[in-house]
Amino acid sequence: MTERSVLADGFVVWEERPADATFEVALGGGHKVKAYAYGDGSEVVFLLNGGPGLPCNYLRAPHLPIVEAGYRVVVHDQLGTGASDHPDDPSLWTLERYVEEVEAVLDALDLERVHFLGHSWGGWCGIEYALTYPHRIASMVLADTAADIPHLLQEIERLRAALGSETVAMMQRFEAMGNHAHPAYKAAVDLLDFRHIRRLPERPKPVADSRAGFNLPIYMAVQGPNEYHYTGSIRDWNRIDQLHRFTWPTLVIQGQHDVLTPACGMHMLNALPNGEIRIFQNSSHSPFYEEPRAYRRALLDFLDRQRV
Template sequence: MMWREMEPDERIEVAVDGYKVIAYSFGSGDDVLFLLNGGPGLPCDYVRDSHSCLVDEGYRVVAFDQLGCGASDRPTDPALWTIERYVAETETVRQALRLGRVHLLGQSWGGWLGIEYALTHPEALKSLILENTAADMPHLVSELARLRGALGPETVAMMQAHEADGSIDHPEYQAAITLLNYRHVCRLAHWPAPVLRSVNDWNMGPYGTMQGPNEFLYTGNLKDWNRVPDLHRIELPVLITVGRHDELTPACAMRMKLHLKDAELHVFPNSSHLPFFEEPAAYYPVLVDFLGRNRNRR
């Protein structure tokens, strides 16, 4: 199995609180893989195009551009950018498309959303797949500080000075972020087209409000978010995947596994934040095996 770009069988407009959200559906059947992309503020292209190939295994695959992203409406009211509103939006899309109980796959920010959704709507899920994500933001911030530290003390001091005086658009600061991105977001020399499409159309409104100005500085309304104390309430089978070099590190993944009742964890040794593109030959068998074992859960 290998990812490929394909046209959706359906492109569906869903009304969410007076706004238009666009969903994409591939294949058919009762076993639905429902995708939540990262960001916040990223079009779903990169996660949609890397997982639509699951139709080959008999799954219906559904993704959507979250409000503020891609082909969906892009309002500018910062009050809209909360995890609670995105949980409600996810449920609205699931019900509008009559998906029934789904296998929910959340990647990066989509994993935080997936955790929050699973705690709010456990009856809607057959299984939960948490990819390249975390459940404890303060712990993640400490892990990001460790990754930044590997750049060396002079570079760290430079970054901290720019962050303190608000000059993070400076070329030397941006150079450090670029290096971190190629180490810990995608280690491929040339990023795949779906990744570039998503990244080049990033809406920094939701992203800045919820997360911060870049992948390595958390200043938004999620910076204190921590669901580790509640993970024991998730009784579904959970698959956790992480890249060995992931910005949302293996330590973050292990922290989730230790607090979940029924979780398995797979670390991809040659990947960072996008194993489905960086290491597809290792990634897809793990996902297909997990889905297969939980296909007929009632």
């Protein structure tokens, strides 16, 4: 069954349809993940979605239309999400293990080189993957992500400060108590989400589908209780000083209102030897939904210039 969001002029914002091929990929420890391939183009775009702990729906759907431009799109449900196995083992929720998971998927599908698009957490994992397995990378798109979490946390404090000192003090008090469910705290997070995650009146269906399958313990282990309070293992991660090793073309994408701010994007750009940046003025964390036409144009312009 195919589901679509189509503008009046026929532009397809997002599409969900059965995969042309599905794969079960075996990981260490006896676990399996489900991978999906669309199209038969010789140029492969590998998508790695954010979260962590989200099924791939939200990132897959707005990128399936690029199949019509001749690309093969490959994506998978990360371990603990979607149609992949859901083990109850907190020791699995590490950046290093997810890097090896990506390599297992690309190896199982015989994908020697890919155009790697990582969104948010998918960008963090993608950066670490590219540093570990650089021979797999033909080009990269680092979308709404960062390479320096301590710098990101400084930017987040600036965004929180815009709520006012009393609200920030309230948030800090409940964070110190570990009470992230208090209505006042949740209201502040909801407001920040509307400003900096998705500036839309409602979630698109693929986003809602991903949220419905959210595996919160994974997110808590790696990141923390929300987008504005990091307590997980990624808190001190920083690879800015390693980005000089990215010799391939790299497109940095940010929304002007993104929680992973344009300053995070420029921080990466200044460290990349072969980088370029596109900042979407009317977007936050999801320009593929917030400015879909401009996003698609920018993405295809970049990818078309990397065709072999």
